[in-house]
Amino acid sequence: xxxKIELNREPGHSALVRMADPDAARxxxxxxxxxxSEEWGTFARFGWRAVGEELLLCLASxxxxxxxxxxERVGLVRINSRYxxxxxxxxxxxxxxxxxxxxxxxxxxxxxxxxxxxxxxxxAGHFAGFAPDRPYVSLIFAWDRSGRLAASxxxxxxxxxxxxxxxxxxxxxxxxxxxxxxxxMSAEAHARVARLGSAFGTEAAExxxxxxxxxxxxxxxxxxxxxxxxxxxxxxxxxxxPDTFSASNLERVHGSVHDDVGxxxxxxxxxxxxxxxxxxxxxxxxxxxxxxxxxxVDELVKADVVLGCTxxxxxxxxxxxxxxxxxxxxxxxxxxxxxxxxxxxxQAVRLARFLAADPCVYCRRMVxxxxxxxxxxxxxxxxxxxxxxxxxxxxGEKPDQYWKEMAQLNTVGYLTTAAGSMAAGYAxxxxxxxxxxxxxxxxxxxxxxxxxxxxxxPERMDGCTCGRVRGHADQGxxxxxxxxxxxxGDAAIVA
Amino acid sequence: MDANLKxxxxxxxRLLSEGGCEAVLVEEPVACVVYKAxxxxxxxxxxxxxxxxxxGYPASAMDLAALPSGSPLQGRVAGGTNPQGTxxxxxxxWTLSSYHxxxxxxxxxxxxxxxxxxxxxxxxxxxxxxx
Numbered sequence: 001x002x003x004k005i006e007l008n009r010e011p012g013h014s015a016l017v018r019m020a021d022p023d024a025a026r027x028x029x030x031x032x033x034x035x036x037s038e039e040w041g042t043f044a045r046f047g048w049r050a051v052g053e054e055l056l057l058c059l060a061s062x063x064x065x066x067x068x069x070x071x072e073r074v075g076l077v078r079i080n081s082r083y084x085x086x087x088x089x090x091x092x093x094x095x096x097x098x099x100x101x102x103x104x105x106x107x108x109x110x111x112x113x114x115x116x117x118x119x120x121x122x123x124a125g126h127f128a129g130f131a132p133d134r135p136y137v138s139l140i141f142a143w144d145r146s147g148r149l150a151a152s153x154x155x156x157x158x159x160x161x162x163x164x165x166x167x168x169x170x171x172x173x174x175x176x177x178x179x180x181x182x183x184x185m186s187a188e189a190h191a192r193v194a195r196l197g198s199a200f201g202t203e204a205a206e207x208x209x210x211x212x213x214x215x216x217x218x219x220x221x222x223x224x225x226x227x228x229x230x231x232x233x234x235x236x237x238x239x240x241x242p243d244t245f246s247a248s249n250l251e252r253v254h255g256s257v258h259d260d261v262g263x264x265x266x267x268x269x270x271x272x273x274x275x276x277x278x279x280x281x282x283x284x285x286x287x288x289x290x291x292x293x294x295x296x297v298d299e300l301v302k303a304d305v306v307l308g309c310t311x312x313x314x315x316x317x318x319x320x321x322x323x324x325x326x327x328x329x330x331x332x333x334x335x336x337x338x339x340x341x342x343x344x345x346x347q348a349v350r351l352a353r354f355l356a357a358d359p360c361v362y363c364r365r366m367v368x369x370x371x372x373x374x375x376x377x378x379x380x381x382x383x384x385x386x387x388x389x390x391x392x393x394x395x396g397e398k399p400d401q402y403w404k405e406m407a408q409l410n411t412v413g414y415l416t417t418a419a420g421s422m423a424a425g426y427a428x429x430x431x432x433x434x435x436x437x438x439x440x441x442x443x444x445x446x447x448x449x450x451x452x453x454x455x456x457x458p459e460r461m462d463g464c465t466c467g468r469v470r471g472h473a474d475q476g477x478x479x480x481x482x483x484x485x486x487x488x489g490d491a492a493i494v495a
Numbered sequence: 496m497d498a499n500l501k502x503x504x505x506x507x508x509r510l511l512s513e514g515g516c517e518a519v520l521v522e523e524p525v526a527c528v529v530y531k532a533x534x535x536x537x538x539x540x541x542x543x544x545x546x547x548x549x550x551g552y553p554a555s556a557m558d559l560a561a562l563p564s565g566s567p568l569q570g571r572v573a574g575g576t577n578p579q580g581t582x583x584x585x586x587x588x589w590t591l592s593s594y595h596x597x598x599x600x601x602x603x604x605x606x607x608x609x610x611x612x613x614x615x616x617x618x619x620x621x622x623x624x625x626x
Contacts, residue, residue: 317606369556376555377549481554
């Protein structure tokens with residue numbers, strides 16, 4: 001007698017699933033091995049993070065079936081016991097969650113059948129013996145004739161079954177429970193983005209309205225990015241910045257006005273005000289904080305895309321780490337104005353893509369380790385080290401071993417606006433699946449002929465941990481590239 | 496202490512332990528690692544060494560090294576005549592020496608490669624090459 005699975009329907013007691021290429025692409029290929037009429041499946045491993053009562057699962061790797069592991073004679077997925085046994089024994093050695101992913105035939109519903117209930121009830125109990133206190137994950141995918149992807153899923157954790165409410169996948173979306181993407185926009189909201197809708201399609205506008213974009217940094221490059229996202233109709237924007245607005249920001253910060261000067265206003269609140277004035281339907285989450293503070297990570301891992309818009313090197317380290325361990329696609333942007341002899345000699349814009357399989361910032365030599373260290377020091381330590389450097393200089397020693405003054409990057413509003421808007425454009429491309437950044441890192445010099453575009457494609461350095469913790473989420477914590485300093489205090493969502 | 500930070504340092508201490516070096520994680524009042532009984536090139540023949548866990552570790556470079564306050568080695572190790580302050584850990588006071596193995600471009604810090612397990616090699620040569 002099959003055991004019917006009851007899902008916990010309490011608000012917030014749901015699960016989210018993230019996947020990234022190349023594992024997602026390989027999974028899709030595997031699941032359609034016997035398409036269109038027959039199913040196929042695989043075991044998989046997932047990293048996870050509890051965000052309040054929600055559970056985020058990240059696809060870490062596939063434990064693909066070997067010949068004979070699944071029964072080829074039947075159209076359904078029938079898993080032979082030796083496959084189950086192998087996966088259970090492997091689970092004793094790794095610390096990740098175990099799951100089964102299988103397809104339903106083309107254009108079939110993706111809801112679990114009573115056979116799926118039977119399998120999941122059995123496996124949830126079985127794997128608990130080998131992987132105690134870890135979630136058990138069961139996902140079903142199916143494509144219709146036009147290639148639209150539908151998915152369903154449930155996760156058993158701490159004695160409760162949770163429904164997978166959202167799938168974050170690369171490319172076209174996997175709609176939870178149906179091939180039809182839900183419509184959330186009013187006619188008035190559609191009218192506001194009519195030009196975008198006619199260029200990208202109304203379903204793209206709907207996807208933007210259902211999406212969350214996070215922007216780390218709400219100043220020069222961040223504020224135009226936020227504005228572009230708000231105008232494009234993004235439904236939820238998370239803005240992260242610890243700093244307050246000052247007079248010199250007026251030249252660059254979109255949404256700021258002269259009256260903001262001298263009020264010690266948080267930049268995230270100026271951003272929130274600006275977004276609401278553009279798109280009253282947009283939910284803004286202003287966070288006074290920094291990556292990787294836990295509250296900030298909790299929000300970023302639920303974003304469809306993250307934009308890195310700070311000139312802080314430690315932020316790049318944290319976002320690179322986030323993209324690897326939590327599979328969050330990230331676009332980082334930066335600018336620098338160079339001058340010589342009273343003339344502008346370079347107007348540099350850098351856009352960098354951090355996808356899960358991309359090499360990390362250290363492999364790509366995108367950060368200065370000394371700068372990272374100095375950024376992360378407390379103000380007391382910085383002062384003490386600067387003093388020590390002065391004393392060393394007086395003794396005739398090199399001061400750099402104590403402290404090195406880091407030149408502040410020169411920026412100007414039109415350049416930061418260009419960079420931030422371009423980053424927002426790629427975010428819109430990723431969310432709508434209309435285009436994606438095909439470069440890993442691209443440097444532009446707006447002063448040079450043909451804008452001096454140089455594409456950089458660095459390889460992963462031998463032995464770098466970034467290649468082995470993809471999708472490991474919290475379970476890859478020992479390989480986190482950065483931790484929040486205690487002197488930062490706590491991040492907070494501000495009203 | 497941040498959970499990821501603790502996991503990271505504990506893993507590095509396990510690597511040290513597998514290599515035969517005893518080291519202890521101290522969380523409070525100052526987060527540091529105390530390496531036990533490292534061989535020196537002088538008298539005493541061995542000493543404990545404390546190294547602070549920098550803010551933001553492992554993104555932040557490890558820096559400095561501390562001997563037990565009053566150690567006769569203090570004036571003989573590189574940077575020992577330029578003390579960088581004191582702190583308490585494991586019931587003892589420790590004096591930091593101006594020792595900076597990762598502050599130069601030819602040995603730039605890389606959190607994916609370096610850690611307390613690799614810092615040991617710097618400490619060994621620091622303690623062997625006494626003035």
